[in-house]
Amino acid sequence: MLTRRKLLQALGLTAAANSLPGLALAGGTSEARLVLVVLRGAVDGLALAAPYGDGNYRNLRGELALQRSDLLKLDGLFGLHPGLPGVHARFRDDEAIVVHAVASPYRERSHFDGQDVLESGGTSVGRLRDGWLNRALAPLSGSSEIAIALAQNTPLVLRGDNSTTSWAPSRLPDADDSTLGRLQRLYAGDEFFATRLSQALRSQDIATGMDSMSGRRGNEAQQFGELMTSAARFLVAPDGPRIAVVELGGWDTHANQGTTNGALANRFAALDRGLDKLRDGLGDAWSDTVVAIVTEFGRTVRVNGTRGTDHGTGTAAVLVGGAVNGGRIISDWPGLGNADLYEARDLRPTTDVRSLFKGLLEQHLGLSAGFIDRTVFPNSAAAPPLEDLVRS
C-alpha cells in the first residue's frame, strides 16, 4: 500500500515535507472540506440549467422545454430548474458556479463505462483501476482516514492504494465489543478482512450519536437528506474525514422525464434538499466547503419517442459551497444549432470535467500542479485547470 510515508521516502523527502512548496498544502487550508456528489444515471444538463436564451432550445426540446417563467434565472442565457431553489439562493449569494457543456473524455454512451472514466480519471475505459480522488489523497493522508464514502461499498472514485473508510446507516443492533475484539484477532492473518474491520470500527465510533438513523426508512429523498446530515457530522468531527463522497441515482430519464413536475423534478428536489441539509449540518464549516456535483454524461438534446431523453454527451456540473468563488457560469457555450451538436444529437462538450477537478484539487486542497498532472490525472495536458474556482 502506498502510504504517505512511503511516498515521501520515494521522493527523498522527510518530515519537513509539509513546509516544502510543491508537494502539499501550498494554497489550501487543512480546514478545507470537499464533498463529491456523484449523480448516477446521466443527468440531463439541459434540464438542470436550461439555455432558455439559445434560440434553438425551445424548438429542439419541444414538449420538454422549460418555460422561461418557470426557470430560476442565472443570466441572460441560462436558468436553473425550478426544483433547485436552494442552489439558486447560493448562486445569488455568490456561492455557486454552474459549469455547462462539460463532459469527461469518454465519448460512448454506456453508463457503466462512463462512470468508470469519470471516477478513474483516465482517458478511456479500464485504463486506470483506481479512483482519481484516492490518488489525490497521498499528500493529504494523516494518521486517520481523511476521506469517507457515505455508502456501504466504496465507489471507484475513492478506491485505491490510499486508505479510506466508508459508512452507511445501520438498522441492526451492534455486535458487542467482545465479539468484535475476537473477530479482529481472527482477521489478523487475513489483510482483506483485517483492514476493513478496523476502518469500519473507526467510522462506527464517529457515527455514535446517530441513533435516529437506525430503524427508520423514509422515502429516498428523505434518506438522501439524512445521508447528507451524516456527511456533515463526519466532516465537522475533530480528527474526522475532510473529504466525502456521496451518490444519488435515478437520473436515467428515458421516459416521461417531465418538466416542472415529474420524475426528474423530484430528483432535483431531493438533491436540493440534501444540499440544504449538508449546509445546515456543517454550520461554520460551510465557509470552508466546496461541494462538486457531477454525472457521467448528458442526454440527447431532442426528446425521444417516449417523452424522455436517451444517453448523450455534454451536460452540466455544479459547484456550491461557502468557499466557492461563485455567482458565475463557466461555459464556452457550443450552441444548439444542428451543426453545433455532437454527432447531430448531443450537446457538444467544450469543457473537460477533469479541468474542474484539477482546479479544485489545486486551489481548494492545495495540491501542486505537478503532482496533479503526474499522479492524479495523468495524460490530462489537454484539460488545464479551471481558474478562480475558490475564494482567495
Add this chain to the structure above:
Amino acid sequence: MNASKIVIAVNRFGLGARPGELDRVQRPAAWLLDQLQGPAREPAVFRDLPDSARVLTEARDLRREQREAKRNDEDVVRKYGRWARRNYVAQTAARYRHAVETDGPFHDRLVHFWSNHFAVSADKQPLPAIAGLMENEAIRPHVGGRFADLLLAVEKHAAMIIYLDNQRSIGPNSPLGKRAGRRRPDQQVGLNENLAREILELHTLGVDGGYTQRDVTTFAQVITGWSIGGAGDRGRFADGEPGRFEFREAIHEPGARQLLGRRYAQAGVAQGEAVLRDLATHASTARFVSTKLARHFVADDPPPGLVDEMARAWLESGGDLPTVYEAMLTSDEAWDDGQRKYKSPHDFVVSTLRAFNHVPERPQFIVGALDLLGQTPFRPGSPAGWPDTAEQWGGADALYKRIEFSNQAARLIGSGVDPVELGAAVLGTRFDPDTRRAISRAESRIQGMTLLLASPDFQRR
C-alpha cells in the same frame, strides 16, 4: 484431493453446504453436471405462485379502479402498494425457500446467475410484482439448454419489455407512427433505444463487442412492435392477454435492415428473432458471457485460458450451455483451492440459511437482511445487475454489516447448534484450525456462531 474437491463443488459451485451434504457427494463434477436437467417437474413453491399473465391482469384491474376512483384516493393507492408488495414478498419467499431446500444447488446458482445477467429491477411499477416471475418463467426452464432459447425467452418476457420500455417504442414509418406524426406533428412519437442497447451491451456482445450507435438504432427499429398484451389500459394497445408477449405490427418499423454486417429481410417478429439467434452465437457474445460465467464461479479476474476454453466450447456447440459449463468444470483452474471468491450478500445469506437448514417463517427477514447488506432481492437498481467482484462488495461498512447480520442470525436461528460441529459440517477440509480454535474459545455459542459466519473461511467460497 477428492475431499477438498467435494467442498469446492458444494460451496463454490453450489449454494453452500447443508449439514450432511458434503458426505452425500461422491463424484463432484458428475454431481454438478447431473443437476443441469433441473427438477423433473416445476417445484411446488413456484407452481403455487400466480403467473405474470394473472398478475398483470390484476394490475390492469387495479389501475382501472384507481382511474374510476376520485383523484388521489389514498385507499386505492395504498391497495395497489399492498398488492405489489404482497406479490414481491411471495416471489422472494419462494426463491429463497427453494434455494435453502434444493438438492440441485448448482442448477439454482445458475438460475440466479442468469437472472442477474438479464437483470430487471423492481424499482419502477409494476416490476416489484413481476420481477421474480421472469426468473421462474423465462430463465429457470432454459439454464440447461441453448443460450439462444434463454435469450429469446427473456427478451420476450413482460418484465424485460416493460423494464426497458420496449412496448412504448414506435417505428416512425409504421402505420401508427405515420398517422400519429400527421395528426400531432408537434408531439414526438418514435423509437426508444433502451432495450436494444442493453441487449447488445449487457446481454450479448458486451460493451466492447464491436457494435456502433447505428447498430443500436437499427436494432431498436428491428424490435419495434415487441410488446405485451394489455400494454395500454384502453385503445389499440389494450388488446391481447395482459402479460403475454404480443407482436404489434401496427407500430413495427417495416423493411429489411442491415445490422452488424448482416442483412435481415424478414418481416415482422421473425426479423428480431433472427437477430437474437445470430447474437447468441456471435464470437463477442461467447467471450463476453463466458468471461462473466468464469468470473462468477472461479475468480474475479478469470484465468484467460479458462475463458478461451469456454468461448471455444460456446462457438463449437452453437451456444449449448451444458457444453460451456462442462468446459469450465473439466478445467483444473475451476478447482484451484487458491482461487476463492468473496461471497456476495446473496451468497452469504443463502449459505447461512442452508447451514442452519432453516427457512425463516417471515420472508421479510430475508428481504430486510439483503436490503441492509446492499443486495435487495430483484432490485439491482440498473439493467447491468449486481457486480460480481470482491472489490464491489468489499467496503468496510459492508463487512461490518455482515458481522451484524452474523450476530443477528446467530441469535435468531443459530443458538441451538454447536458452532464447532457446524463449522466442520459445512466447511469440511476448509475449516481453518485458527477459526476452529477461536470458535471453541468463544464466550457463548451465539458468539461462536457469529465468529463462524463472519470468518474468512465462511465468507469465501
